[in-house]
Amino acid sequence: xxxxxxxxxxxxxxxTLLPSSLVYSWQIQNGGIxxxxxxxxxxxxxxxxxxxxxxxxxxHPIAYGGKVQSSGEDGMVVFTTNIGNSNTxxxxxxxxxxxxNVIQEYTIPGNNNSSPYEQEVxxxxxxxxxxxxxxxxxxxxxxSPEEDEDGITNFSQGRGGGYVEATFSLPIGDKxxxxxxxxxxxxxxxxxxxxxxxxxxxxxxxxxxxSSxxxxxxxxxxxxxxxxxxxxAFxxxxxxNTSYCTAQGGAGGVLRGKxxxxxxxxxxxxxxxxNIKEEEVICPEVLExxxxxxxxATVTWNAGTHKHKTTKEYYVxxxxxxxxxxxxxxxDTEGIVCSDEDYxxxxxxxxxxxxxxxxxxxxxxxxxxxxxxxxxxxxxIEGLSLGVxxxxxxxxxxxxxxxxxxxxxxxxxxxxxxxxxxxxVSTTDSFCQHSSSSPTGRRGHSMTVIYDNVYIFGxxxxxxxxxxxxxxxxxxxxxxxxxxxELLHFDPITSLFTQLDNESEHDEWPRxxxxxxxxxxxxxxxxxxxxxxxxxxxxxxxxxxxELLSDVWVMKDPHHVSSHVFSMDENESVKLKSGQVTSxxxxxxxxxxxxxxxCVSDIQVSITLDHNCPKGIQYIKLxxxxxxxxxxSHQSRDYETKLxxxxxxxxDHECSPxxxxxxxxxxxxxxxxxxxxxxxxxxxxxxxxxxIQTFGGLPIDGDWKLSIGISQPTQPEVYEGTLxxxxxxxxxxxxxxxxxxxxxxxxxxxxxxRRLHTAIAVDNSIFISGGFATGHLNxxxxxxxxxxxxxxxxxxxxxxxxxxxQAAYIGEFGLLSYGGMAPHGPQTPGEDLWLWDIxxxxxxxxxxxQNETLVHDDQLLSNDIPQGRYLSAIGLLxxxxxxxEGPSVLVFGGDNGLLHNSHLDxxxxxxxxxxxxxxxxxxxxxxxxxxxxxxxxxxxxxxxMLKEDSTAEQxxxxxxxxxxxxxxxxxxxxxxxxxxxxxxxxxxxxTLL
Numbered sequence: 001x002x003x004x005x006x007x008x009x010x011x012x013x014x015x016t017l018l019p020s021s022l023v024y025s026w027q028i029q030n031g032g033i034x035x036x037x038x039x040x041x042x043x044x045x046x047x048x049x050x051x052x053x054x055x056x057x058x059x060h061p062i063a064y065g066g067k068v069q070s071s072g073e074d075g076m077v078v079f080t081t082n083i084g085n086s087n088t089x090x091x092x093x094x095x096x097x098x099x100x101n102v103i104q105e106y107t108i109p110g111n112n113n114s115s116p117y118e119q120e121v122x123x124x125x126x127x128x129x130x131x132x133x134x135x136x137x138x139x140x141x142x143x144s145p146e147e148d149e150d151g152i153t154n155f156s157q158g159r160g161g162g163y164v165e166a167t168f169s170l171p172i173g174d175k176x177x178x179x180x181x182x183x184x185x186x187x188x189x190x191x192x193x194x195x196x197x198x199x200x201x202x203x204x205x206x207x208x209x210x211s212s213x214x215x216x217x218x219x220x221x222x223x224x225x226x227x228x229x230x231x232x233a234f235x236x237x238x239x240x241n242t243s244y245c246t247a248q249g250g251a252g253g254v255l256r257g258k259x260x261x262x263x264x265x266x267x268x269x270x271x272x273x274x275n276i277k278e279e280e281v282i283c284p285e286v287l288e289x290x291x292x293x294x295x296x297a298t299v300t301w302n303a304g305t306h307k308h309k310t311t312k313e314y315y316v317x318x319x320x321x322x323x324x325x326x327x328x329x330x331x332d333t334e335g336i337v338c339s340d341e342d343y344x345x346x347x348x349x350x351x352x353x354x355x356x357x358x359x360x361x362x363x364x365x366x367x368x369x370x371x372x373x374x375x376x377x378x379x380x381i382e383g384l385s386l387g388v389x390x391x392x393x394x395x396x397x398x399x400x401x402x403x404x405x406x407x408x409x410x411x412x413x414x415x416x417x418x419x420x421x422x423x424x425v426s427t428t429d430s431f432c433q434h435s436s437s438s439p440t441g442r443r444g445h446s447m448t449v450i451y452d453n454v455y456i457f458g459x460x461x462x463x464x465x466x467x468x469x470x471x472x473x474x475x476x477x478x479x480x481x482x483x484x485x486e487l488l489h490f491d492p493i494t495s496l497f498t499q500l501d502n503e504s505e506h507d508e509w510p511r512x513x514x515x516x517x518x519x520x521x522x523x524x525x526x527x528x529x530x531x532x533x534x535x536x537x538x539x540x541x542x543x544x545x546x547e548l549l550s551d552v553w554v555m556k557d558p559h560h561v562s563s564h565v566f567s568m569d570e571n572e573s574v575k576l577k578s579g580q581v582t583s584x585x586x587x588x589x590x591x592x593x594x595x596x597x598x599c600v601s602d603i604q605v606s607i608t609l610d611h612n613c614p615k616g617i618q619y620i621k622l623x624x625x626x627x628x629x630x631x632x633s634h635q636s637r638d639y640e641t642k643l644x645x646x647x648x649x650x651x652d653h654e655c656s657p658x659x660x661x662x663x664x665x666x667x668x669x670x671x672x673x674x675x676x677x678x679x680x681x682x683x684x685x686x687x688x689x690x691x692i693q694t695f696g697g698l699p700i701d702g703d704w705k706l707s708i709g710i711s712q713p714t715q716p717e718v719y720e721g722t723l724x725x726x727x728x729x730x731x732x733x734x735x736x737x738x739x740x741x742x743x744x745x746x747x748x749x750x751x752x753x754r755r756l757h758t759a760i761a762v763d764n765s766i767f768i769s770g771g772f773a774t775g776h777l778n779x780x781x782x783x784x785x786x787x788x789x790x791x792x793x794x795x796x797x798x799x800x801x802x803x804x805x806q807a808a809y810i811g812e813f814g815l816l817s818y819g820g821m822a823p824h825g826p827q828t829p830g831e832d833l834w835l836w837d838i839x840x841x842x843x844x845x846x847x848x849x850q851n852e853t854l855v856h857d858d859q860l861l862s863n864d865i866p867q868g869r870y871l872s873a874i875g876l877l878x879x880x881x882x883x884x885e886g887p888s889v890l891v892f893g894g895d896n897g898l899l900h901n902s903h904l905d906x907x908x909x910x911x912x913x914x915x916x917x918x919x920x921x922x923x924x925x926x927x928x929x930x931x932x933x934x935x936x937x938x939x940x941x942x943x944x945m946l947k948e949d950s951t952a953e954q955x956x957x958x959x960x961x962x963x964x965x966x967x968x969x970x971x972x973x974x975x976x977x978x979x980x981x982x983x984x985x986x987x988x989x990x991t992l993l
Contacts, residue, residue, distance in 0.1 A: 034046050044157055068133060077123060129183050167271065194208045318348060319349045324344065453559040487500045515531050519988065527553070611719070
């Protein structure tokens with residue numbers, strides 16, 4: 001867009017009702033600021049872009065630099081004034097565009113017949129953009145950025161114009177004189193010259209050689225009052241001095257005697273600035289490590305301020321960040337020493353507009369377990385060094401895959417599941433003696449994880465079965481291997497197992513079984529299919545009468561979570577007074593919408609208030625309802641927590657009336673409210689104390705209370721405010737879980753009963769692949785839960801898994817398999833974790849970190865690696881546990897019997913081979929090395945696959961999504977199903993045959 005220089009309209013006046021107060025801050029920025037983290041190709045776009053194009057006052061493409069053989073764009077000025085008052089504000093905006101050879105005028109608005117006689121005017125200025133180079137060797141070279149021998153990057157494109165923003169208090173009726181800088185040209189003023197002409201008002205012409213011409217520099221925009229320039233935005237330089245365009249570009253227009261690299265100029269003797277502080281503090285403030293890993297660090301700091309004589313000399317404009325690798329020195333107070341010669345420039349950072357907002361730098365590609373020093377130096381507009389801060393840190397060690405055994409802290413299931421045939425018991429009972437841990441060992445069970453709730457169903461296990469002896473009338477008990485019908489819930493936070501019982505003894509319940517599948521649907525429902533059981537009753541010992549099943553059951557997630565928001569009445573507010581603790585009670589009840597008693601799964605609190613002096617807010621506290629006597633929550637907890645607590649440093653802050661809007665949540669990982677001396681005015685923060693640790697698992701219904709403590713001021717003033725609203729945002733779960741199974745219609749007759757099949761959910765369909773019947777099965781079926789229909793699909797030979805009886809999980813890292821059966825027994829410990837890159841069709845063994853290794857009978861043993869096993873079960877916990885920095889893999893149970901030592905029955909059992917241990921795998925090493933997690937598959941493949949009406953969607957509908965229709969189905973492979981689940985991020989547990 002090019003503005004007509006002959007246009008009669010010089011200014012556009014906009015009148016809008018807005019808040020009465022203006023923000024008096026300033027900034028000076030160059031156009032075309034380059035980010036150190038951006039690729040060379042993206043530099044070209046950044047080069048031509050002026051600063052603050054996101055401003056609502058900006059008109060595209062004002063101040064843009066020209067691309068190759070394109071002229072730069074003209075500059076612009078925007079004035080903002082408030083001619084109203086605090087009760088009736090009226091904001092006037094006036095826009096001025098370039099008019100060549102014309103000095104434009106702006107009259108300070110307002111009523112000069114009454115006080116005040118001055119008007120505060122905020123002005124935004126953009127300089128003209130530089131022109132792109134003209135001509136060039138385009139047939140042989142590319143207009144890419146290049147570095148010269150001095151390390152300076154040159155561009156064929158013109159640079160975006162500079163930007164200045166400032167506020168001045170000026171007499172009403174006085175005139176300001178505006179000259180808008182013109183865009184640099186790409187063509188010359190003479191027919192025989194390739195050099196671009198400089199933009200109006202100071203832009204320099206580009207140079208010319210035999211084959212190319214440099215772009216003209218953009219003109220600078222200026223505003224004068226009383227024959228004095230009070231603000232100026234400099235022009236962008238023209239493109240040139242590259243292989244593509246060997247001629248040099250013209251320099252952008254600059255106010256005489258000023259630094260051309262600063263981007264602009266402000267007369268600070270006249271400018272209004274609320275950000276100036278008169279106290280002596282460090283500049284920059286102390287550096288803080290916000291994030292630290294094995295190869296990266298994020299460092300943050302605040303600008304700080306200096307006591308100064310003139311604002312211009314000491315106000316921070318930019319920082320330089322330097323990095324050095326250090327050495328460990330125990331004699332040094334910091335423990336790390338870096339020499340000045342080792343420092344290398346990492347980044348130049350322009351200070352942000354808001355001086356209260358932290359500045360951040362990200363450092364990547366570091367060496368693990370290595371000491372470093374990062375040094376940040378602040379500079380003023382005039383290039384004066386304002387201060388240096390150094391932070392010492394050591395990167396973490398390279399992430400590894402590491403096992404941690406879980407200690408089950410409390411028994412919630414009987415050590416032996418005892419079944420009494422008669423209540424007539426004599427004193428001569430025989431009894432079963434098992435391990436004191438819980439639950440009993442088992443194999444062939446299922447594990448399903450829904451929002452970190454772990455459900456384990458069935459499996460072959462030991463059970464203590466008792467009968468009445470005819471001769472002694474006493475009870476005789478013996479250990480028997482049976483198919484369990486137990487539904488267990490494991491809480492990874494408390495390491496507690498709980499057996500879940502049905503709601504009513506008359507409700508249906510699936511038969512005990514093993515090697516079945518239980519698959520989670522997106523809505524949290526669990527679908528049970530097939531497996532192996534006995535043909536008689538559940539208390540019969542496993543033997544020759546075992547039979548395969550094909551029945552289908554569904555159970556709603558017993559720990560289903562629902563979200564709710566509770567707030568104050570719309571017209572309600574609470575006054576906050578000095579020296580008092582003010583409380584407001586928020587009654588909460590879910591009985592009207594949910595039948596079950598609901599407890600806290602997650603909780604957030606938002607607060608909206610006004611206060612004339614926020615430093616007077618000493619604390620904000622949340623108190624939960626009183627616990628009912630019949631509730632089973634942990635009675636030792638303290639049911640109140642502090643959301644905010646002020647520090648002693650807040651007493652030194654100035655009073656300033658503020659509106660405060662805050663959200664307290666555990667999800668604000670890196671921004672704790674405790675990092676602020678006084679209460680912040682807006683944002684999302686971690687509370688002073690943990691909400692989840694205090695209220696997690698407590699009943700929701702009842703009176704929740706918010707208390708705000710206001711201090712008593714020492715001076716004759718009054719702290720007062722108003723609590724306008726506060727909300728409790730809670731995720732609710734049932735306080736006690738009572739599962740209910742529902743049996744669905746049987747599959748079609750040609751669906752063979754089976755065990756050890758692979759079941760995968762994709763949307764609301766479950767794909768069942770293979771398994772065992774009388775032999776290996778190679779079929780593939782789709783069960784559509786919504787319609788309760790079954791479809792046999794056309795498939796090739798199934799995927800070749802590394803071994804038999806593996807537990808598996810498909811996650812963002814790919815397909816992880818654990819355990820399995822080698823030719824003569826379980827896989828060797830430490831060599832039983834495999835990762836499959838589905839796209840590359842490649843298996844790789846995952847290395848395990850080992851500690852405290854022992855050698856026994858020439859066999860390597862380790863007490864921190866689980867025993868080898870098969871027919872185990874695994875799941876993924878989303879939240880970090882133990883030392884893992886991310887999700888953890890949970891393992892429970894399995895069989896470690898050796899085939900050549902097993903009994904000569906039909907099923908190969910070995911005495912005491914069932915395991916009941918619980919392990920967590922911290923797969924940090926897998927996360928950083930997984931090609932599927934770190935690659936572009938989601939971007940390159942899944943976006944296309946999930947796009948509506950795409951050819952990929954049509955191919956899926958014709959094969960794996962095929963329904964009974966005239967055209968025959970296409971081939972659907974299990975690999976296609978796994979990729980479909982992965983692209984949908986429908987991560988889940990499964991079994992591999």
